[in-house]
Amino acid sequence: MRKIILAKVLLISTLFLIVTPAAIAAQLGDRVLTKGCRGQDVAQLQQVLNNKGFWSGYADGILGNKTVDALVKFQKAKGLKADGIAGFETFSALGVDTSYRGSSGRFSTRDVELLAKLVYAEARGEPYSGQVAVAATVLNRLNNPAYPKSIPEIIFQVVDGHYQYSPVLDGQINLVPDETARRAVVDALSGVDPTGGATTFYNPSKTSDQWVRNRSYVTAIGNHVFSK
Known part of the structure; x- marks a missing residue:
């Protein structure tokens, strides 16, 4: 029964991700995410948090109160600054690859x-x-x-x-x-x-x-x- 419920949640999340207007093409890790941000990267963040057991709502690509709350809970669990902002340290703790970032004239x-x-x-x-x-x-x-x-x-x-x-x-x-x-x-x-x-x-x-x-x-x- 639990597997069925989880499958339904993932399906609904996927549907939200597909139908929600998300003109912002950023991938997770491209930019710092704060309350009010919208886009594909926000939906990815929500999916990652949900998969790790920190429910952030359906992956609609909108960083609202529920996603902020999930971020804060995740950050507290990892000993990070619990500010509800997804930056470099939070991405690293989530397992998001940010190694593409250009520096010193080197670009991916x-x-x-x-x-x-x-x-x-x-x-x-x-x-x-x-x-x-x-x-x-x-x-x-x-x-x-x-x-x-x-x-x-x-x-x-x-x-x-x-x-x-x-x-x-x-x-x-x-x-x-x-x-x-x-x-x-x-x-x-x-x-x-x-x-x-x-x-x-x-x-x-x-x-x-x-x-x-x-x-x-x-x-x-x-x-x-x-x-x-």
């Missing part, structure tokens, strides 16, 4: 593919130099202490309730990049930076956001303005 295949997805989502159709430039701005953020210290955390960063990159919000980050986008990332990783140090970019015809428009202008390539 996963980092490169994620960056290529961003380039493809943001700049397909732009000149090749513009695609390299988009990748370079992410790497420039990586070297700037004002930004997170891994490619996934930069791409999925939320500031004042807003995602830094619109493809993360609208789901285009899930698109499979083409070889041009991948090649642009490789060039950027090799040190090519057509922007000369820009950390952000925008399309003037598609955004009225004053924060990005008020940044220091560096250059324009194709339809994008690059700034610091």
Whole structure:
């Protein structure tokens, strides 16, 4: 009977994971998870907690009170800071592999593919130099202490309730990049930076956001303005 009930729970959890809108394509370990976060990685966290006996509710991809409570109980059981926030130490205790994180100029295949997805989502159709430039701005953020210290955390960063990159919000980050986008990332990783140090970019015809428009202008390539 217990096996039947468990099977039903897992089935329902899987169904929730499939039908719940989760535009955020982050994998578990890509970013720090706090109350209110939504996405595929949250659903994965819920499944891991449930499998370890810390019931966090169905895997709906929404980090609410029940998931926070489960996190706190897990953290207490492991002797961690019981703050209900899933960060590096909690991921390690959960057995989540975070070894992909880029550091000291070394990047994994996963980092490169994620960056290529961003380039493809943001700049397909732009000149090749513009695609390299988009990748370079992410790497420039990586070297700037004002930004997170891994490619996934930069791409999925939320500031004042807003995602830094619109493809993360609208789901285009899930698109499979083409070889041009991948090649642009490789060039950027090799040190090519057509922007000369820009950390952000925008399309003037598609955004009225004053924060990005008020940044220091560096250059324009194709339809994008690059700034610091």
